[in-house]
Amino acid sequence: MDLHVHIGRDSRGRPVKVSGARDLTLENIAREAAERKGIDVIGVVDCASRRVLSDIDLLSQSGAMEEAPGGGMRYKGRTVIIPGVEIEASCRAGEGPSAHYVAYFATLPQVREASRELSRHTTNIDLSTQKTRLAPEQLAQLVTDMGGLFVVAHAFTPHKSLYGTCARRIADVFGGEARRLVTAVELGLSADTGMADRIAELASYTFLSNSDAHSLGRMGREYNVMRLESPSFAEVSLALARIDGRRVVANYGLDPRLGKYYLSACQVCGARFHAPDAAVGCPECGASHVVRGVSDRVDEIADSAEAKSPAHRPPYLHQAPLQFVPGVGRARIARLIQAFGSEMAVLHHATRDQLAEVAGERIADRIMAAREGRLTIQEGGGGTYGRTLAD
Ligand SMILES: [Zn+2]
Ligand SMILES: [Zn+2]
Numbered sequence: 001m002d003l004h005v006h007i008g009r010d011s012r013g014r015p016v017k018v019s020g021a022r023d024l025t026l027e028n029i030a031r032e033a034a035e036r037k038g039i040d041v042i043g044v045v046d047c048a049s050r051r052v053l054s055d056i057d058l059l060s061q062s063g064a065m066e067e068a069p070g071g072g073m074r075y076k077g078r079t080v081i082i083p084g085v086e087i088e089a090s091c092r093a094g095e096g097p098s099a100h101y102v103a104y105f106a107t108l109p110q111v112r113e114a115s116r117e118l119s120r121h122t123t124n125i126d127l128s129t130q131k132t133r134l135a136p137e138q139l140a141q142l143v144t145d146m147g148g149l150f151v152v153a154h155a156f157t158p159h160k161s162l163y164g165t166c167a168r169r170i171a172d173v174f175g176g177e178a179r180r181l182v183t184a185v186e187l188g189l190s191a192d193t194g195m196a197d198r199i200a201e202l203a204s205y206t207f208l209s210n211s212d213a214h215s216l217g218r219m220g221r222e223y224n225v226m227r228l229e230s231p232s233f234a235e236v237s238l239a240l241a242r243i244d245g246r247r248v249v250a251n252y253g254l255d256p257r258l259g260k261y262y263l264s265a266c267q268v269c270g271a272r273f274h275a276p277d278a279a280v281g282c283p284e285c286g287a288s289h290v291v292r293g294v295s296d297r298v299d300e301i302a303d304s305a306e307a308k309s310p311a312h313r314p315p316y317l318h319q320a321p322l323q324f325v326p327g328v329g330r331a332r333i334a335r336l337i338q339a340f341g342s343e344m345a346v347l348h349h350a351t352r353d354q355l356a357e358v359a360g361e362r363i364a365d366r367i368m369a370a371r372e373g374r375l376t377i378q379e380g381g382g383g384t385y386g387r388t389l390a391d
Pocket of ligand 1: 086100129153154160
């Protein structure tokens, strides 16, 4: 499952996430997940928008979507959509830098209530990731009181995240109630478990690896495998709390070096580098406008030099989505997905010989190299993705 997907437009073409793709509609997301990506559960994080709510109504009236037992919405008997809302809140009530959080809900009435309640504290509830005037702990309490789950989003990114811009510890933002209010922590594309488990307070939290997709193609570039009785909100909440055998079995995600914010980067000359000291400027041009990389931020706030993962922690498996494999363009991706049923089948299950039959020897070797982590990586930073290099 991929629990962080945005909506670009509603079915009438009205914007929800302005920077999102035009074809990133609720129905296209549900269809893409089932037919091309092989993803069973999608968290859609723009459901407080009344434009999205009315699309859900339309799909329900036409019979394409129905409430799933245990919460969530099932599309055509296949993909389950968990309705969610991404929200921005200042680190302290109304002041200073801010961070993103995601709330998930079981039912449409709950999402409607959240939409109404949040619209009292935001400017335009119909657009994605609105900034609320509530303090983070008020926001988390509100979500919890409404029966929702509250998650720290892309926890380390340099622009809007708890560890990246707000604080060195979750407890510094949420106080003594942190563990009760925050259900899980999303790692973000430029971090993985090995990096996050250097921070001692994270040992008790479940990690999520989600795509934060702004387009259909990018759905599933990070995802979670969970052991559940059935795909539903109730089962996902059990898994995040690690109750009754429900749990996250594995996190799949980019090698963090491929993420947009892995290295620190100069905003003036574009140089990317490791900057152990946040106060020192660009080593190339001396400018002081440096976007702090996630790797440097983690080094700065970590409790230990090595990861100390708790016993419950599942493996984090690196994957390079087809878009990152050198020489694999749109047409070839379409052909591969058609041949093997889904992108996940191409990435993880097809044999080298099967791949070679569809895409040729050279591409088959590269997909195998990506699967086994053997591609050479040029690290990302400052908003530019890393790249895998053909050898
Ligand atoms: Zn965000
Ligand atoms: Zn520079």
